[in-house]
Amino acid sequence: MPEAHPAVPAGPLVDAFESHRDRLRAVAYRVLGSHADAEDVVQEAWLRLSRQDAGAIDNLGGWLTTVVGRISLDVLRSGRTRPEAVLDDGLPEFTVTLDEAPAPEELVALGDSVGLALLTVLDSLRPDERLAFVLHDVFAVPHAEIGTILGKSADATKMLTSRARRKVRAAPRPAGGAREQREVVRAFLAAAGEGRFEELLRVLHPEVEFTVHTPAGRFVTIGATEVAGRARVAGGSTQGHAATVNGFPGVISWHEDGTPRSLLAFTVAEGRITAITAVVDPAALALMELPDPV
Template sequence: MAGTHPTDPIAEAFESHRERLRAVAYRMLGSHADAEDVVQEAWLRLSRQDTDTIDNLGGWLTTVVGRISLDVLRSRRTRPEVSFGDQLPEFTVTLDEPPAPEDFVALGDSVGLALLTVLDSLRPDERLAFVLHDVFAVPFGEIGTILGKSADATKMLASRARRKVQAAQQPTSAGRQQREVVQAFLAAARDGQFEQLLQVLHPEVKFTVHTPNGTFVTLGATEVATRARVAGSAARGHAATVNGHPGVISWSEDGTPLSLLAFTVADGRITEITALVDPDELALMDLPDPV
């Protein structure tokens, strides 16, 4: 890595912790790029530290990464949110044959079904307490040091976060209804049923398509309905969950991804559609294999 030397024992020790540190930062921030930046900052801080004062390097680094990640999360809360379709987000895609509930809670080294989306609903201190304790088994006392709270207060934060995460896992009638709205839209788009499309589209719906030639945004139910054919081809795709939203992924006959769609549904109508049909972007994504 930049700034390290292969014969430097501190650099070698840091490298032995790199994967775990990256995993901690990614689960905190939901962005590989941000996680890499956090890990690099942790290395810079270690390089300025008198390592003779560090009894437990792994614990020290986890604390540093936790603190940096917490600062990033808190700074995000002070900035205006970017709409889901305004720029190409990092997509977390899973097919809709969900794993057993225990697979979702016992995350191991995987991100989980839509865990990052769930974690985004937590306060930064709740997210830190949950990720470090429930995913990485960091003691509450050490987490409390990062947060400036007692071990008992930190335990309460983790418990509150755990309840929110577990509640988000449970299948809900709202989730099923959202999927039904999406299926109705896809069927109407496939068959060219204009009036049916208008029934399931919010009057101010936003349709963002990422193509090889750029990103194009269409606003309004009438305009989106007239351009819905690009989504109609996805009706033969496979239902998926995309960043916690109902979605659809389609493949060509040779297994190459053709399109990825994500829908936002509120009060029985689609308020936002994001479509990715750029082959180069699709090829770079970690997408499920065809079924």
Template sequence: MPEAHRTDPVSEAFESHRDRLRAIAYRVLGSHADAEDVVQEAWLRLSRQDSGTIDNLGGWLTTVVGRISLDVLRAGRARPQVALDDQLPEFTVMLHDAPVPEDLVTLGDSVGLALLTVLDALRPDERLAFVLHDVFAVPHGETARILGKSADATKMLTSRARKKVQVAQRPASGGHQQREVVQAFLAAAGNGQFERLLQLLHPEVKLTAHTPHGQFVTLGATEVATRAKTAGGAAQGHAATVNGRPGVISWSETGTPLALLAFTVTDGRITEITAVTDPAKLALINLPDPA
């Protein structure tokens, strides 16, 4: 930031809110690039506003960012697919042996790729209401003003959105059963059991791989099973919980992270896999130390 801006109290106040504003816009829009655009527009509007007329800067900025994000959604300009943004989903990772706090498996705290995908299925006003209230704890009254609705209508909107998200994200089987499916998949991959891999994969499974050469998406059980046969070494990793879902971390002998895998299991089959093997992106994830 230029020297002139650092001594500007309005700029300093805005910078103190920037991270939160960016986080709100990203969770609403699903795109880092769009989130940055929204935050920049909020700054431009603030710079044109008489700051003396703003009683609560944080609330004012949240309102502005919320309304701009809603306009972007309604105009269809957002890029909700994280894969198109070539950004790494946010991961909360714990080794399977460690206790997993209950809130890690609640929807409000699972703000990675799976949640963004589900939010994309909501109407724009439902998505904004859910993100503001359930993820960022913005009171219904403030959310209502942003949406231009009554507080009661906003409560109903948020409740409806929450139910839709919970239904979409509800595991079809318990965590133990899901992990058994993942372990069976890794064992089949390590043993080159192609037919067994096909049994464990949903026909429309999606594999998103973050590699040193870029991000690649593979669709379909046959294609994913073919790739999995060459990645059997992941079976030697340590079981982990990634955003409340089964995963695996593997390290080199020197303790350097080699790969992180995260799985979504529905009705006894794997429907989605996220694999991170890019050292630069692994370094950005707060991974636990090797067991």
């Protein structure tokens, strides 16, 4: 049984709620794209449950999913989300695990679609589209139940989900499995370290976006030629330890004293790197829950 939230007293109702916590947190995170917001939503769901007559609830799991969905929708509509910008302006919220280490239970449960690519796609959806897509296509919640959250009929909700699904499918998707994506990243790192410009161009998408978070702010470079030039200049600084970052290939490196030096996260689609996020700001790195040096 998951450990109860510190703010929640012990008791049968708590045990029942805790049995659903991981799933509720996964729902909220998929909808909102922020671990912090997901935790807030789940805690609010507990507070609402604690004020209810639990004995009158026939399906606790369904009731809690509906409540989490409604709270998440309110957060999206009000613009109160913290869309991956908790640590710095535009800095994504990363879940990082070393490749040789077992992945955190939450990362396994959320699966590949936790990746930055899908979160970006979901951000392009309207709040009702995003909620309908996540609840139905990811968590198999019936359209009729989603409709009660959105105030729509089951048929209208089904059309909403279909529209959201088309938008998600139209977005670039990672090609191949983790091994193929990792090979593309390895090729990039090797070419960058050896200054092989043509090889860099081969593995970079023409419109690749390279975002670097530094102590001086966030800097973005777009285009394979420009990114290849910067990567070739960086050279050996790309060496580090292979990691999985939000379900996608990444690299983490440390200083000799064990403090993190940099974190790289890659998005790979159709055999090419479409986006690279680099964090080299010591203050931002210090706030992340990063693995210790190996």
